[in-house]
Amino acid sequence: MKIAIAGAGAMGSRFGVMLSRAGNQVILIDQWAAHVQAINEKGLTVDTETGSSQVKLPAYLPADVQEKPELVILFTKSMGLANMLAAIEPILGETTKIVCLLNGLGHVPTLEKYVRKENIFMGVTLWTAGLVGPGHVKLVGNGRVEVQNIDPAGETAAKEICDLFSQAGLNAVYSENVIFSIWRKACVNGTLNTLCTLLDCNIGEFGQLPQAASLLRQIIAEFALVAKATDQVTLTIEPVAQQIEALYDPKQAGLHYPSMYQDLILHHRLTEIDYLNGYVAKKAAELNLATPICQLLTELIHAKEALLVK
16 A cells, blocks of 8 residues: 655654555655655664664655655644645545544544545554654554544444554554543553653653652543543543553553653654643633643643753
């Protein structure tokens, strides 16, 4: 299949590499010119537990893409979604399918401005990856993907996409309730991403803190409040907390520095906070609900951005 990865950072590169190795025609699309240039000149450097290799994949800036893919997998940062879709709109045909695997909440209305509803598929992934530098990624651990159609007529196509992913070793399953899974994943990011970034630690180090259990459950409670009010999604605090706590294990994600940490602390880039804790705080304010912890965490991340992003 002809596949475009729109947003070829750490996670996008991981999916691109695995789908390419499974025999698909994959191109990478990214806004970072140095990253695109490095991939085209030397190949994508991929570090794994077993060593390092160079993977040849065509890479483009969004405005330079001419090929028309059958499937586009979105891995942009949340705040860059609209810009990416606008830039690649010329290559989106009537039958081009879009799989949105972004972190964060509230993306469907943006997608529907550029893509027909029947061509939109939402998903979540628990794979991890790290961006070492331009044209250089680190892929460790195992993961899975959930995908679901947002139009009732798209179930068959969604299951075909899951099969495509699984043939590439991405362990995909068809989701019966992807909105629930998106909220649950947002709880992971709204706790570990935000707190590891503020505390300058990896996931395992955060898990060792005496305050970890309490912080985790207070944040999840605020996410659950807004999930129920906006999407009729019921999040039970303790199972979600236990799922997150399992990630503290070094054999899971304990040694991993979350993507928000990589963006802000390592690369001094803006974060997705407004689509995680910030989204919860904004929706809560609109509904006259109280989410003071998410509001505070959002303001602290924005303060840190003001210090680090120039």
